[in-house]
Amino acid sequence: MDYVLQFNAVFQHSDLILTGLINSVILSASAIVMGFILAIFCARIRTEGGKLSRGIVATYVELVRNTPFLAQLFLIAFGIPQFAAFCGLSFRFSPQSIAILALSLNLGAFVTEIIRAGLESIPRSQIEAAESLALTPGQIFFRIKLPPALLKVYPALSSQFILQMLGTSIVSVIAVQELTATAGTIQAETFRAFETYIVTMVIYFCLAWLFRGCFSTLARYFLRWRPRFKRPESL
């Protein structure tokens, strides 16, 4: 084995890597935000909705959780134009927006299940107390049930988000110019595949830790449990 690792060839393309990195972060961030919002509403329907809407959400969750993301991505990326043509419409989405759509739908299903687990762990007495204070169902959900539920499932939530961030590498197959795709371009130009992918892997690793740090900061900021009045010391 007389192979000499040459990282210089890769670092000469650092501008490409940076563009890819920024695109990856944008993709992950928008997918996480949209998937999270989708999941909150799905989780609400899943726990409080009528029988039909509960069934629809459950079907969506099971369908997404039991099929590979790659298949979902292809279905959306190739299926939507075909469906549009079938309806006599002609519109095209950019690969970027298709990727965000697929990532959000995918993440939404996983996060729905996580949030639902958190919601179901809220003691019944909390909700009864809120009801007796004449809070509306919306207020009960968003103020009484959701914050402690999110706090409870926060570790699972955070690792799901990070998995999804790592999963954005898959959308490179539909020609979204994110980190993995730019790594592909660089290795094709420099013939230094091994070095390119090592560098990319290190970047992903750092990104995962950065995201983890961001989530714990955000959680500390938003999910703090702050009782308005202090309970008397001795009762």
Add this chain to the structure above:
Amino acid sequence: MRTFGFNETFYLIQAVQWTLYLSVLTFLLGGLIGFGIALMRTSASYRWRTLSSIYVQIFQNTPLLMQLFLIYFGLSIIGLRLPALVAASIALTFFASAFLGEIWKGCIESIPPQQSEAADALALTPWQRLRYVILPQSIRIATPSTVGFFVQIVKDTSLTSIVGMTELMRAANLMNNATMQPMRVFVVVCAIYFVICFPLSLLSRKLEGRLHVIR
């Protein structure tokens, strides 16, 4: 042009076998290494714990696709020209072992420490303690999440299509190129994956429910 009909569906169903071989191979090898990782993660020695923790961190914090690429190109640099099945299962094995190791570490740690103290008091050797006291209890706890992770492995084998392994997903891509009917092809593919994964998910959930009833 071909249309997506019975023959094409049959072709996809034939390709399922490679997905299944790859999943089972990955699960067995990954489980074997993952078991070692779990033991290292829970060992008393600081060195083993750190070493295994680094291993787990590397494979949990980088995309599986990157690992696949790296192992493909890495192996060819060393001069090994392995069949796609072998190379793909090596990459997936690393990935699966890190995750399974971490899952099982949690299960081993969830056994109350009094149990191993009691085993020590009965003068069992460390291996006997593991074999007769810790493992029988932790396997029961580990089963639901392990079945759940097998679903994950089945889904993740689809990524090997990107690096050229002809399993279900790649067969679907080939069919899509030949028939230009992506909607039908990928709906059928999703349905096939669903048929494999959904019963396993149900099983995992059922086992989990049973666990809670016993406790």
